[in-house]
Amino acid sequence: MSDFELSRNSFGRLVLKAADGRVHEGVVAVRAFPIAAPDEGISLVGSEGHELVWIARLDDLPDDMRRLVGEELAQREFVPVIERLVAVSTFATPSYWRVTTDHGETEFILRGEEDIRRIGHGKLLIGDSHGMQYLVPDLYALDGHSRKLLDRFL
Amino acid sequence: MSARPDLPRFPDSLPAEWCRELDAELSSGSNVLAWLEVDLDESLGFARTRIVLCDGELLSRRAGTMQWQRWPLHAELQLGHFDHAGVGTLELSDRQGRLSVWRYTLEQNLAVLRLIKAFESRQQLLATGAAPAVESGDICPKCKAPLPPDETECPICTRVEQTPPSTWTLLRLWRFGKPYQGQLLAGFLLMLGSTAATLVPPYLTMPLMDDILIPFQNGQQIDAGLVGIYLAALLGAALLSWALGWAKTYILALVSERIAADLRTATFEHLLQLSLEYFGGKRTGDLMARIGSETDRLSVFLSLHLLDFITDVLMIVLTAIILFSINPWLALVTLLPLPLIAWLIHLVRDRLRTGFEKIDRVWGEVTNVLADTIPGIRVVKAFAQESREARRFRDANHHNLVINDRLNKTWSLFTPTVSLLTEIGLLVVWAFGIWLVSKSQITVGVLTAFLAYIGRFYTRLDSMSRIVSVTQKAAAGAKRIFDILDHVSTVPEPVRPVHLANVTGAMELREVGFRYGSRSVIRDLSLQIRPGEMIGLVGHSGSGKSTLVNLICRFYDVTDGSIRIDGIDLRSIPVAEFRRHIGLVLQEPFLFFGSVAENIAYGKPDATRDEIVAAARAAHAHEFILRLPQGYDSLVGERGQGLSGGERQRVSIARALLIDPRLLILDEATSSVDTETEKEIQRALDNLVAGRTTIAIAHRLSTLRKADRLVVMDRGRIVEIGSHDELMASEGHYYRLYQAQQRHAEELLLEGAAA
Numbered sequence: 001m002s003d004f005e006l007s008r009n010s011f012g013r014l015v016l017k018a019a020d021g022r023v024h025e026g027v028v029a030v031r032a033f034p035i036a037a038p039d040e041g042i043s044l045v046g047s048e049g050h051e052l053v054w055i056a057r058l059d060d061l062p063d064d065m066r067r068l069v070g071e072e073l074a075q076r077e078f079v080p081v082i083e084r085l086v087a088v089s090t091f092a093t094p095s096y097w098r099v100t101t102d103h104g105e106t107e108f109i110l111r112g113e114e115d116i117r118r119i120g121h122g123k124l125l126i127g128d129s130h131g132m133q134y135l136v137p138d139l140y141a142l143d144g145h146s147r148k149l150l151d152r153f154l
Numbered sequence: 155m156s157a158r159p160d161l162p163r164f165p166d167s168l169p170a171e172w173c174r175e176l177d178a179e180l181s182s183g184s185n186v187l188a189w190l191e192v193d194l195d196e197s198l199g200f201a202r203t204r205i206v207l208c209d210g211e212l213l214s215r216r217a218g219t220m221q222w223q224r225w226p227l228h229a230e231l232q233l234g235h236f237d238h239a240g241v242g243t244l245e246l247s248d249r250q251g252r253l254s255v256w257r258y259t260l261e262q263n264l265a266v267l268r269l270i271k272a273f274e275s276r277q278q279l280l281a282t283g284a285a286p287a288v289e290s291g292d293i294c295p296k297c298k299a300p301l302p303p304d305e306t307e308c309p310i311c312t313r314v315e316q317t318p319p320s321t322w323t324l325l326r327l328w329r330f331g332k333p334y335q336g337q338l339l340a341g342f343l344l345m346l347g348s349t350a351a352t353l354v355p356p357y358l359t360m361p362l363m364d365d366i367l368i369p370f371q372n373g374q375q376i377d378a379g380l381v382g383i384y385l386a387a388l389l390g391a392a393l394l395s396w397a398l399g400w401a402k403t404y405i406l407a408l409v410s411e412r413i414a415a416d417l418r419t420a421t422f423e424h425l426l427q428l429s430l431e432y433f434g435g436k437r438t439g440d441l442m443a444r445i446g447s448e449t450d451r452l453s454v455f456l457s458l459h460l461l462d463f464i465t466d467v468l469m470i471v472l473t474a475i476i477l478f479s480i481n482p483w484l485a486l487v488t489l490l491p492l493p494l495i496a497w498l499i500h501l502v503r504d505r506l507r508t509g510f511e512k513i514d515r516v517w518g519e520v521t522n523v524l525a526d527t528i529p530g531i532r533v534v535k536a537f538a539q540e541s542r543e544a545r546r547f548r549d550a551n552h553h554n555l556v557i558n559d560r561l562n563k564t565w566s567l568f569t570p571t572v573s574l575l576t577e578i579g580l581l582v583v584w585a586f587g588i589w590l591v592s593k594s595q596i597t598v599g600v601l602t603a604f605l606a607y608i609g610r611f612y613t614r615l616d617s618m619s620r621i622v623s624v625t626q627k628a629a630a631g632a633k634r635i636f637d638i639l640d641h642v643s644t645v646p647e648p649v650r651p652v653h654l655a656n657v658t659g660a661m662e663l664r665e666v667g668f669r670y671g672s673r674s675v676i677r678d679l680s681l682q683i684r685p686g687e688m689i690g691l692v693g694h695s696g697s698g699k700s701t702l703v704n705l706i707c708r709f710y711d712v713t714d715g716s717i718r719i720d721g722i723d724l725r726s727i728p729v730a731e732f733r734r735h736i737g738l739v740l741q742e743p744f745l746f747f748g749s750v751a752e753n754i755a756y757g758k759p760d761a762t763r764d765e766i767v768a769a770a771r772a773a774h775a776h777e778f779i780l781r782l783p784q785g786y787d788s789l790v791g792e793r794g795q796g797l798s799g800g801e802r803q804r805v806s807i808a809r810a811l812l813i814d815p816r817l818l819i820l821d822e823a824t825s826s827v828d829t830e831t832e833k834e835i836q837r838a839l840d841n842l843v844a845g846r847t848t849i850a851i852a853h854r855l856s857t858l859r860k861a862d863r864l865v866v867m868d869r870g871r872i873v874e875i876g877s878h879d880e881l882m883a884s885e886g887h888y889y890r891l892y893q894a895q896q897r898h899a900e901e902l903l904l905e906g907a908a909a
Contacts, residue, residue, distance in 0.1 A: 009251070010250055010251025010252065011247055011251050011252045012245070012251075012252040012255065049868075049869055074197075074198070075198070075243075076238055076239065077239060078194075078198050078239060078240060078241040079239075080200075091511075101200070103194075103198055103199045103200050104199045104200035104201060105200060106193075106200040112637070113515065128240075130240060130259055130260040130261050131239075131240045131260065131669070131673075132239075132240035132241070132259055132260070133239070133240065151508070151512075152508055152511070154512070154515070
């Protein structure tokens with residue numbers, strides 16, 4: 001049903017064989033709405049930066065290609081989900097946070113309160129001093145301790 | 155770098171635990187050249203993986219495994235890295251494919267670059283048999299600046315780590331109080347005197363009771379002379395307390411007002427020093443609120459609340475001393491509720507503080523809506539979104555209300571509780587006092603004096619309890635101000651500044667990289683610019699042209715690599731000194747409120763009228779300025795409302811001409827005007843450009859005809875360099891851009907002809 005083919009070469013790069021028969025190496029998958037609608041609107045962009053294929057819905061792809069795109073996206077998009085705030089060094093900023101995420105425990109520096117972005121009801125995106133983003137999917141679903149700590153910054 | 159036996163096997167910086175572990179792994183004579191610990195694993199979990207480069211191989215051990223993976227070095231082995239969205243990837247590959255991949259957060263970028271550099275020089279040694287020429291000693295892997303001998307960290311790249319401000323922020327205000335310590339001391343002494351004077355009247359109730367009233371009830375005559383003395387003493391104490399209190403309040407109010415003014419000035423001055431990055435991240439409304447209302451709040455706090463509080467504390471201490479001197483037992487009972495109230499205050503303090511901080515932030519939200527909507531009112535009205543904006547404001551206001559309501563629950567309980575405790579305290583004193591009187595331990599006068607004292611005493615406690623909330627408010631305000639003051643500019647002044655003597659205007663960009671947040675905007679860009687050369691920067695929007703110009707002006711600092719002027723790194727030149735040599739003409743020229751002459755002389759306030767006129771003439775602005783009603787003295791509005799786009803632009807060109815810069819930056823200087831005006835501006839620009847190193851960004855390629863070289867940028871890299879003719883001949887990026895614009899221009903012409 002899809003008019004293109006995807007594969008991975010030995011260098012770990014995604015290779016796209018487009019409908020016109022042209023082969024593009026080092027194709028990158030990008031989500032158009034990473035927060036609002038992560039599974040809709042995925043663009044395959046060539047190494048030149050031009051869009052090659054637009055995938056309206058990830059579910060439309062055949063299984064193996066969906067897996068490849070999924071792997072590619074997982075590599076590119078690193079937004080650890082904060083499951084628990086273990087401790088914060090101070091309620092003033094900059095502040096060192098120790099958190100448990102879905103990718104394990106880590107520490108980061110919050111530079112200022114404005115780095116905590118509200119992106120919807122109870123949903124927070126927290127940027128650290130190195131530009132990495134952490135997601136709090138639902139503020140109200142956190143445990144009491146974490147919520148109390150986080151509340152001091154909101 | 156060869157394995158000389160006298161070299162240690164491990165660098166000193168390597169942790170001892172690693173040494174023990176590697177000792178077993180490495181063959182004898184093999185040296186560790188570079189090492190690092192990346193903090194992510196392949197599936198991007200937070201786990202530590204060690205990577206070690208030694209003479210003949212690359213080793214790596216994943217967290218949780220004991221096995222070291224090893225790759226012997228050979229000529230086809232390559233180590234590459236790239237990053238996206240805050241995650242870096244390090245890849246080892248040979249001709250057949252990828253051998254291994256490591257991931258890391260950008261915190262480790264520097265260490266990764268160091269490893270790659272060591273790897274590459276090792277590879278070169280293996281391939282050619284000769285170690286690569288090390289450029290004048292060690293070089294910082296990040297900014298390519300030479301390192302001082304015996305130092306591993308580059309003084310330019312190492313920045314002062316931001317330390318979190320202390321919790322008791324208000325004490326830091328002392329920095330601003332210090333210049334006024336004389337007045338503060340005088341105020342304190344006056345306060346002591348006036349407080350002591352207020353404590354005299356209750357003391358006098360004792361002899362008034364025991365020596366006059368009670369003897370009278372028992373049938374003795376009233377001694378009018380004694381009464382007169384006591385009453386005079388009462389009046390005297392009241393008058394003294396009034397005079398001293400007036401002097402104290404006046405002096406301390408003056409001082410606190412000055413402290414607040416100094417704080418305001420210091421904050422604004424510090425704010426001006428911060429880099430553009432800071433202003434990009436903050437909303438204008440919030441910054442204005444911080445400097446305006448927060449400092450005002452602090453002033454009120456210092457002159458009113460803090461003053462009252464210190465008076466109260468003094469009063470309590472003095473009262474306690476007097477009470478104990480009269481009767482220790484009754485004093486003890488009287489003061490018993492004090493710790494209880496202190497505890498209660500402490501209990502509520504935390505809740506109130508967080509509450510007030512929250513209110514402040516929500517208040518910022520409300521002002522932000524205003525700051526967004528009012529300047530954008532044309533857009534709001536044009537798209538008929540008034541109701542949406544109204545709703546946004548109502549929501550923010552509602553949020554404000556909800557949080558206030560929640561806080562008021564705690565707050566409203568507070569004062570009645572203190573009053574209740576006061577009543578209970580009085581009750582205890584009455585009960586114990588009556589018992590003591592019945593046992594003839596104390597006189598009625600003493601009990602009356604005690605009741606008079608604690609009557610005042612407890613009302614003070616009540617008002618003291620109010621200090622909790624105002625202190626918290628003030629502390630929250632002080633924190634928000636110190637947040638600004640503590641912010642270290644990301645464009646720091648050099649520790650050991652190098653001064654520019656005669657600037658020729660030669661620029662060198664060496665492997666420059668710039669990252670905005672986690673997005674790489676400029677990558678590995680190198681460019682040499684000769685003195686007096688005119689460079690045209692060309693490329694699609696978003697190709698990094700403006701960012702590059704911002705880097706050259708040092709509005710931001712480069713993330714990697716370095717920019718040099720006359721061979722000196724920009725970061726080692728004092729910022730203001732460097733900017734004096736830069737003339738900047740922007741697409742949207744900003745005119746400050748003031749006369750035309752003042753605007754032209756903005757960069758050189760001491761310029762003579764002749765110089766101003768000469769600059770205006772050269773900028774082709776002279777004639778239109780003369781046409782204005784008051785000539786050079788005409789006032790131009792906040793954004794130069796009275797002038798057209800082209801006129802404003804020529805004023806800003808005159809401004810740049812007047813400071814006679816060696817380096818000139820034209821950022822889309824002619825984009826916002828029509829073709830006719832553009833011609834006029836172009837003539838003005840020609841005068842400006844002559845003899846100066848010029849970097850011009852232009853959307854219309856035709857305006858860059860005079861450039862010596864055109865630099866074509868695409869997605870943060872330079873893709874082509876050459877003159878117009880060369881680039882046209884090579885039919886690359888530039889050729890396509892030019893063709894596209896020509897076609898567009900022709901279409902416009904055709905449309906014009908048809909119409």
